[in-house]
Amino acid sequence: MSGYDFDLLTIGAGSGGIRASRRAAAFGARVAVAEQRFLGGTCVNIGCIPKKLLSYAAHFRKELEESRSYGWSFDQPVFDWRTLLDAKNREIERLNGVYRNLLNQSGVELIWGTATITGPHTVEVDGRTFTSKYILVATGSHPTVPDIEGAQYCITSDDAFYLDTLPERVVVVGGGYIAVEFASIFNGLGIDTTLVYRGDRLLKSFDADLGNFLAEQMTTQGVRIRFNTEIRKIERDGATLSCVTGDGERLSCDTVLHATGRVPNTARLGLESIGVALAPNAAIVVDGAFQTSQPSIYAVGDVIHRMQLTPVALAEGMLVADRLFNGSTEHMDYSGVPTAIFSHPNVATVGLSEEQAIESGYKIDLYRSIFTPLKHTVSSSGDKVLLKLIVDRESDRVLGVHMVGDDAGEILQGFAVAIRCKATKAQLDATVGIHPTIAEEFVTMRAKVGV
Numbered sequence: 001m002s003g004y005d006f007d008l009l010t011i012g013a014g015s016g017g018i019r020a021s022r023r024a025a026a027f028g029a030r031v032a033v034a035e036q037r038f039l040g041g042t043c044v045n046i047g048c049i050p051k052k053l054l055s056y057a058a059h060f061r062k063e064l065e066e067s068r069s070y071g072w073s074f075d076q077p078v079f080d081w082r083t084l085l086d087a088k089n090r091e092i093e094r095l096n097g098v099y100r101n102l103l104n105q106s107g108v109e110l111i112w113g114t115a116t117i118t119g120p121h122t123v124e125v126d127g128r129t130f131t132s133k134y135i136l137v138a139t140g141s142h143p144t145v146p147d148i149e150g151a152q153y154c155i156t157s158d159d160a161f162y163l164d165t166l167p168e169r170v171v172v173v174g175g176g177y178i179a180v181e182f183a184s185i186f187n188g189l190g191i192d193t194t195l196v197y198r199g200d201r202l203l204k205s206f207d208a209d210l211g212n213f214l215a216e217q218m219t220t221q222g223v224r225i226r227f228n229t230e231i232r233k234i235e236r237d238g239a240t241l242s243c244v245t246g247d248g249e250r251l252s253c254d255t256v257l258h259a260t261g262r263v264p265n266t267a268r269l270g271l272e273s274i275g276v277a278l279a280p281n282a283a284i285v286v287d288g289a290f291q292t293s294q295p296s297i298y299a300v301g302d303v304i305h306r307m308q309l310t311p312v313a314l315a316e317g318m319l320v321a322d323r324l325f326n327g328s329t330e331h332m333d334y335s336g337v338p339t340a341i342f343s344h345p346n347v348a349t350v351g352l353s354e355e356q357a358i359e360s361g362y363k364i365d366l367y368r369s370i371f372t373p374l375k376h377t378v379s380s381s382g383d384k385v386l387l388k389l390i391v392d393r394e395s396d397r398v399l400g401v402h403m404v405g406d407d408a409g410e411i412l413q414g415f416a417v418a419i420r421c422k423a424t425k426a427q428l429d430a431t432v433g434i435h436p437t438i439a440e441e442f443v444t445m446r447a448k449v450g451v
């Protein structure tokens with residue numbers, strides 16, 4: 001037993017913070033979590049969960065249309081935003097309750113209020129001072145909007161989850177996760193949607209085929225995409241916004257959503273004053289054990305800005321608890337982390353992209369298949385899927401598995417296990433497919449494409 005109030009005091013009750021706290025408590029540590037806003041963090045409240053609910057809602061419009069080809073008939077479907085928002089808010093409240101119970105059951109004390117670190121072992125929460133052997137910072141991140149004229153008229157993903165009414169025309173800025181997800185949601189809900197991206201390929205950090213194919217498919221579904229241009233200023237005239245692009249074009253709309261990255265929440269935590277080093281992008285600098293430059297202070301999740309993904313924060317949080325309270329010497333393995341983007345169509349990826357494999361010096365074989373899935377042959381929706389495998393020619397190991405299409409995230413989770421187990425192409429080939437599915441193509445692709 002330490003002479004402190006707690007063995008671990010976590011700041012931030014999001015994915016990483018809660019997981020680390022519960023796990024530490026399970027090892028017998030005395031643990032508290034300080035939180036100022038909501039339980040579950042970005043993912044539960046203004047991220048993954050509500051986003052996926054909106055994405056489901058947006059899929060129905062197209063599915064309803066497609067169902068006519070399958071013999072269904074009905075009058076024009078009507079969508080009510082308020083009903084969706086209420087249902088989404090009820091689910092989030094339920095999840096907030098689940099998190100509260102999880103903390104209670106694991107014996108973690110919840111301290112509501114704004115925390116400031118006042119010493120290597122001291123945290124002040126709204127005027128109350130607590131001491132702890134270790135402090136874990138898991139405060140997450142927030143969306144950022146570039147400093148352009150008229151930026152005050154923009155919204156971010158935080159606001160998009162609470163719009164009073166749906167706009168008729170929307171401009172989405174960015175080419176990353178949030179931009180393609182929200183452009184797909186708005187378009188799916190029937191809103192006139194334009195995506196403006198300064199680069200020439202969506203999802204720049206992924207395999208080039210994915211972003212190119214996604215752009216084609218999103219365009220087929222009705223999203224207008226403007227590449228190689230930026231919004232320079234936004235003017236307001238009554239309820240109408242006018243976005244002036246670098247090309248001098250004016251895009252009129254009711255809402256502009258900026259999805260231009262997320263910044264670590266490190267301001268006003270007192271970090272600099274007690275000697276915790278920050279990177280130029282405001283992220284907390286940590287070593288392989290998630291220890292900061294102040295040895296009693298650790299950090300995980302979006303605030304360290306390594307991979308801003310919920311499952312990564314969970315893994316980092318567990319690792320900290322294991323190291324501090326269970327003698328573990330494990331390090332986090334960031335290779336082979338699978339990820340999915342819930343655009344329409346979905347994108348999912350695990351392992352190396354073609355570009356990364358070549359840069360890493362591998363001699364690779366490529367397998368790529370683009371086809372119309374059975375479901376869409378009848379509906380003539382124009383939806384296609386892309387599947388791609390990157391294989392090391394020398395060892396036959398599968399280095400990367402990539403997909404754009406229905407349920408890509410669901411399909412790739414299993415292939416992430418295969419990649420972790422260092423599966424070879426021969427082992428994929430020896431696996432019997434499940435027919436008729438999209439995923440079976442991953443075990444039946446035989447023809448190499450040129451590199």
Ligand code: NDP
Binds near residue numbers: 176179339342
């Ligand atoms: P991303 O980093 O994915 O994308 C940011 C986009 O904004 C890029 O296309 C970038 O362009 C562009 N951009 C950045 N600055 C400017 C600027 N000044 N002017 C114009 N464009 C700009 O960030 P997101 O905000 O989409 O998401 C943040 C993170 O949250 C993601 O990286 C991801 O880790 C996580 N997330 C995960 C999800 C999931 O797992 N499904 C869903 C949503 C978010 P460029 O490429 O040229 O730099």
